Amino acid sequence: MTTSATSRPRTIFARATPPGRGAVAIIRLSGPDTDAALVALTPGRALPEPRLASLRRIADPVSGRVIDEALVLRFTAPASYTGEDAAELQLHGGPAVVAAVIEVLGRLPGLRPAEAGEFTRRAVLSGRMDLTAAEAVADLIAADTAGQAAQALAQLGGRLGRQVEEWRARLIRAAAMIEAEIDFPDEEVPDGIALTVAPELEAIATEFRACLADGRSGERLREGVVVAVVGRPNAGKSSLVNALAGREIAIVTDRPGTTRDAIEVALDLDGVALTLIDTAGLRDTDDPVEQEGVRRARARAAEADLRLVVIDPETTDPAEAMAEAGVLPGDPIVFTRRDRLAGDAADRLRAEMGGDHPMVLVSCVTGAGMGDLAAALAGLAAGLTGGGEGAMITRARHRAALDQAAVALDAAAAGLTHPLPMLELVAEDLRRACDALGRITGRIDVEHLLDAIFREFCIGK
Numbered sequence: 001m002t003t004s005a006t007s008r009p010r011t012i013f014a015r016a017t018p019p020g021r022g023a024v025a026i027i028r029l030s031g032p033d034t035d036a037a038l039v040a041l042t043p044g045r046a047l048p049e050p051r052l053a054s055l056r057r058i059a060d061p062v063s064g065r066v067i068d069e070a071l072v073l074r075f076t077a078p079a080s081y082t083g084e085d086a087a088e089l090q091l092h093g094g095p096a097v098v099a100a101v102i103e104v105l106g107r108l109p110g111l112r113p114a115e116a117g118e119f120t121r122r123a124v125l126s127g128r129m130d131l132t133a134a135e136a137v138a139d140l141i142a143a144d145t146a147g148q149a150a151q152a153l154a155q156l157g158g159r160l161g162r163q164v165e166e167w168r169a170r171l172i173r174a175a176a177m178i179e180a181e182i183d184f185p186d187e188e189v190p191d192g193i194a195l196t197v198a199p200e201l202e203a204i205a206t207e208f209r210a211c212l213a214d215g216r217s218g219e220r221l222r223e224g225v226v227v228a229v230v231g232r233p234n235a236g237k238s239s240l241v242n243a244l245a246g247r248e249i250a251i252v253t254d255r256p257g258t259t260r261d262a263i264e265v266a267l268d269l270d271g272v273a274l275t276l277i278d279t280a281g282l283r284d285t286d287d288p289v290e291q292e293g294v295r296r297a298r299a300r301a302a303e304a305d306l307r308l309v310v311i312d313p314e315t316t317d318p319a320e321a322m323a324e325a326g327v328l329p330g331d332p333i334v335f336t337r338r339d340r341l342a343g344d345a346a347d348r349l350r351a352e353m354g355g356d357h358p359m360v361l362v363s364c365v366t367g368a369g370m371g372d373l374a375a376a377l378a379g380l381a382a383g384l385t386g387g388g389e390g391a392m393i394t395r396a397r398h399r400a401a402l403d404q405a406a407v408a409l410d411a412a413a414a415g416l417t418h419p420l421p422m423l424e425l426v427a428e429d430l431r432r433a434c435d436a437l438g439r440i441t442g443r444i445d446v447e448h449l450l451d452a453i454f455r456e457f458c459i460g461k
């Protein structure tokens with residue numbers, strides 16, 4: 001079927017592999033004119049059997065010029081990623097080949113370039129994926145560490161989506177019982193409806209609370225644990241960041257006030273993504289540039305998941321430095337200049353500090369203690385991200401919706417156990433709880449949510 005001149009072409013195409021040169025580049029197509037496009041590109045050949053890799057010459061249908069010899073994969077609706085007719089051209093990965101095929105596809109009737117995330121959007125709209133799975137696709141592509149990938153894969157497999165749909169089904173059942181009682185108060189539905197439905201509502205509310213009480217570990221794993229490295233000028237912050245990163249990222253000098261900008265570096269600690277932020281040393285200063293650096297340092301420290309306080313024990317009182325850095329319980333403390341301290345310094349410093357903080361003594365010059373520090377950070381990061389495969393909630397969007405569902409459910413439960421229950425109000429609260437859950441999986445309000453979610457996708461996904 002072709003598209004009329006006035007409506008937007010319904011068959012989309014895009015390169016699915018990254019730009020640049022590669023052994024193979026994949027261009028994918030999806031939509032009703034996919035087969036027509038394959039026929040146009042492979043003159044004289046039958047359409048490939050669905051799902052069977054087939055070698056075909058790809059040619060410009062106007063000039064007849066052969067562009068590539070490629071593997072073609074054809075999918076027929078609904079058995080494809082998008083649920084539509086779809087195809088992949090697995091080309092030689094040279095820029096000229098890809099550009100020529102893209103140019104030819106753009107000339108074919110009914111075809112247009114895909115927008116970011118449009119293939120996955122179609123998978124959602126055709127009911128093949130819920131919103132949590134679509135988000136998981138984006139997360140899996142964005143994953144830099146094994147932990148992030150495992151969490152995304154669990155979500156793609158329905159860990160969150162299935163649970164939310166189970167809760168929703170139970171709430172719908174409860175609501176149906178309430179509504180039956182409203183509609184037929186004198187009939188077979190037992191009188192003490194509160195007695196049967198209230199315990200179920202309490203049970204679900206308890207499950208909501210358990211899910212929400214995850215310390216944001218799923219979001220932290222997805223986004224990476226943010227660690228602000230803070231302390232006095234010359235404490236050794238930049239030296240420490242360079243040592244942990246294994247690269248000279250920040251400038252190190254013996255002049256206090258060297259670092260001004262916040263410098264971020266990404267680490268992979270045992271599968272957990274961690275962002276270290278080197279910051280300007282904290283002090284009062286008349287230099288307006290350094291003042292701005294100190295302001296930024298304090299802001300980053302306040303927002304971070306952890307503040308790693310760096311202290312030079314030769315010149316600085318630990319308690320003062322920690323207070324200045326706005327330290328919170330559990331934040332790690334690192335003493336530098338281990339190469340210049342007596343052997344018993346660690347015990348003395350530990351005694352001075354008290355027990356609320358993990359503490360490591362390092363030398364940025366000899367590297368002593370750096371392994372201990374990396375291990376301590378990995379342990380802290382694992383604790384903050386729940387360890388293993390992460391949590392069910394991986395985004396603020398899920399948390400906000402589940403929070404709303406929990407509030408509505410609590411209202412329903414309270415209404416139901418009231419001495420004079422107003423069942424209409426209870427039913428309304430349960431509807432609101434169901435709607436909030438439905439927004440997580442995309443069963444309601446889908447159109448409204450799609451743009452926000454697919455904005456972050458790459459083209460071709």
Ligand SMILES: Nc1nc2c(c(=O)[nH]1)N(C=O)[C@@H](CNc1ccc(C(=O)N[C@@H](CCC(=O)O)C(=O)O)cc1)CN2
Pocket residue numbers: 075078079080081088
């Ligand atoms: N070459 C290639 N590799 C890829 C993808 C792709 O689209 N192309 N994927 C995606 O980007 C991922 C795989 N995801 C996919 C999910 C479903 C279907 C699919 O055809 N589903 C049909 C048939 C299922 C079956 O045979 O079991 C269906 O669900 O009906 C294809 C790929 C990762 N690797």
Ligand SMILES: Nc1nc2c(ncn2[C@@H]2O[C@H](COP(=O)(O)OP(=O)(O)OP(=O)(O)O)[C@@H](O)[C@H]2O)c(=O)[nH]1
Pocket residue numbers: 232233234235236237238239240251252253254255256257258259260279280281282336337338339340362363364365
């Ligand atoms: N001996 C010794 N010197 C160190 C150690 N750590 C840092 N230094 C030195 O201390 C000086 C300051 O180090 P930096 O890493 O620039 O300190 P900073 O905390 O980033 O300083 P600002 O950016 O000014 O806030 C440099 O001369 C480093 O070589 C250490 O463990 N042992």
Ligand SMILES: [Mg+2]
Pocket residue numbers: 237238239250251252258259278279280281
């Ligand atoms: Mg510095």
